[in-house]
Amino acid sequence: MSATRVFAARLTGCSVFDPNGDKVGRVRDVLVVYRNKQAPRVVGFVVEVPGKKHVFLSIGRVTSIGSGQVITTGLINLRRFEQRGGEIRVMAELLGRKVTLADGSGEATIEDVAIEETGLGEWEIAQLFCRRPKPPGSPFGKGATIFVRWREISEKTTVGEAQSATQLVASYADLLPADLANAMLDLTEQRMFEVAEELSDDRLADVLEEMPESEQVDILNQLDDDRAADVLDQMQPDDAADLIAHLSDERGEALLDLMEPEEAEDVRFLLAYAPDTAGGLMTTEPIIVSADATVAEGLALIRRHELAPALGAAICVTLPPYESPTGRFLGMVHFQRMLRYPPNERLGTLLDQTLEPVRAAASAAEVSRILASYNLVSVPVVDENHRLVGVVTIDDVLDYLLPDDWRSTDSDEEKPEPAPVPVTTSSIPVKGRRTPHGTH
Template sequence: MSTTRAFAARLVGCSVFDPNGDRVGRVRDVIVVRRTKASPRVIGMVVEVPGKRRVFLSIGRITSIGSGQIITTGLINLRRFEQRGGEERIMAELLGRRVSLADGSGDAHIEDVAIEEVGLGEWEITQVFLRRPKTSPSPFAKGATLFVPWNQIVEDTAKGEAQSATQLVASYADLLPADLANALLDLPDQRKIEVAEELSDDRLADVLEEMPEAEQVDILEHLDDERAADVLDQMQPDDAADLIAQLSSERGEALLELMEPEEAEDVRFLLSYAPDTAGGLMTPEPIIVSSDATVAEGLALIRRHELAPALGAAICVTLPPYEPPTGRFLGMVHFQRMLRYPPNERLGTLLDQTLEPVRADTSAAEVSRILASYNLVSVPVVDENHRLVGVVTIDDVLDYLLPDDWRSTNDETDRFADTSTAAVPVRGRRTSRGTR
């Protein structure tokens, strides 16, 4: 069932189908352009297609909006979306904006925008859903809501005033950290900072771990020291160490002082190693047990939800103490080997006798060769006294081997996408914008 009016926030996440009923992607935003004496005109949508690529879908290529789905016709160009001058994204830039009502009854924030078909293939913003400031100090209180025509609002956000990002963050709730990182990188600089400030500490930590170092530093520079330290506490120690290493020595030391002592200790420990060595790449939080631990205990430890898959692939067995640097390293037990033995079997009897640990000063290139040669997911790292200090996982090595800008789009990626996933050829009229 098609409709002539839709709300932008409800369109986000809707599936986009071609005329044959095959899903081609999901809506992530709606693009509009301002007009001097009329409501903003809708020119298209940002659609996320397989491969997490975001492309532009012209409104003229859409034949139906409704029932939680979008039906397209015409050519869908798979070139990555790039915002042009004069264009605005409803979700990324309009939602959360403070406006005043033309009747003088006060101000409010935009929570949603209604777009409506005003002619064949022509859509524009007709109404906005607003929420007034709350009048009660209660944390559960919310301001009154109202619908008004677009021409009855006046945008009055003061220069330098932060725009509310609550609604936009809510629309990103279903995204994995890597996908959310890409979404943030697509935002204008100021909006990116506003969204980052709205995210919870653990969510922002996950997102920063998926960003290029320059973007990590930029966001951290906009956070006050207390908030920045809280976020660093939530990051993996090796990622936090890499980030702090990019900061000035004064700011880095100030943040380390504000971090939780245990987390700061791990980060300082990693910063003592050169970045291109096993010590600089490793994660200092592997699973460590005694040789008397049983298979049942080992399997229980790797079932923890928060444990990264690479760290759960094997358990380290050492003499006490069991915190890095541990007592003498005895060996590793792979989880597949644990699955082959009864629950009461001692892990000390299941050690992989063929796996040699690497020294903390071993070069990153040599660690990469060892992982590749022996098809390993992780390799233990020991100091000169054969005490376990951490493990290097395959994802640590990939981060090191890939170019610094591997998360960003490059010409080869665009060329591959344009030729191997050719545009979808279906019947339909062209707009003046064409297929972008």
């Protein structure tokens, strides 16, 4: 059973198990990042594995916390843990800090921290267990204890001190990735690099996906190889492939070797396709199910919080295996159609018989015409054996068709109406990957 609230002191020392029930280590600390006016967000745990080595376990890879154990989704990355800028270790750094109580009753010392699940895969600091100072002349050895929420305390800061990158990141906590990317582009280059260093891996990955390619490369070149590989692991495979293709062959290969094997395999697969083809535009992580899956099961997969809206618009049905490249592609079921049928209806009976997949070698122009002609937000991509290898979504096509500087274009600026241009392969500007790496 998974707990929704747990104290860090009680969590420390808990065993960590993989899905097969094998013990992989013990929790040694909880890692959080500060947010502006909100309780700090939990990003993961520091786990001790055999050999007394400390590694990082992302909170996104945790499926259950409770009964003195932590269950993960799979293998743990055994690269040695290195604390990132902006990350705070609860046991090592937060406990023992003195804080000022917002009710004006004085100071207190943090003795324990409770973390709470606020959504699927999302945890934050829920309460602080604090102790007041011992009253003068009191016969008791310690002061009274209280429970307070994060908003009910404040930490001491030096008046006139320049805002640190950590504080700046906290002030950006509520921004959507695209807005944060724009805010960072307005900073000086050095300040932008400092903020990038302070962001968590998953947050930086989201931001890089919203930036022009030149800034993506500049920021990644400022990161050491281990950190850069961690960030690439968090990016969508097609975005990671585009970025790696703009690095030198030597560094691109080095980062691929450091990435999680499954993520690196997807990226290498995408790098094999030309950038102006369906294979070069597609993502390899659509929702894939069997024909026997039910409407209820399909809707549950669509509800996943990390799923992009365009990928949630339809479900792909194939023969086994159910990871790209799959077994033979059978068809797609649109989200809207699922809503019209009972929960126990099999998805194999709801396939869109009018939608034909495109081959991986199909041109970007052909994919664009199909999306526009049939009012689709995604189109399936198959190989020569009719196996599903991915889907191209409308946002991938728009990003490809728009000019290179579209992210920095001022929307309020008056621009002349462009002359109509027929959609042909030669008229589409080539963006994304330049050419596949010869060694991939």
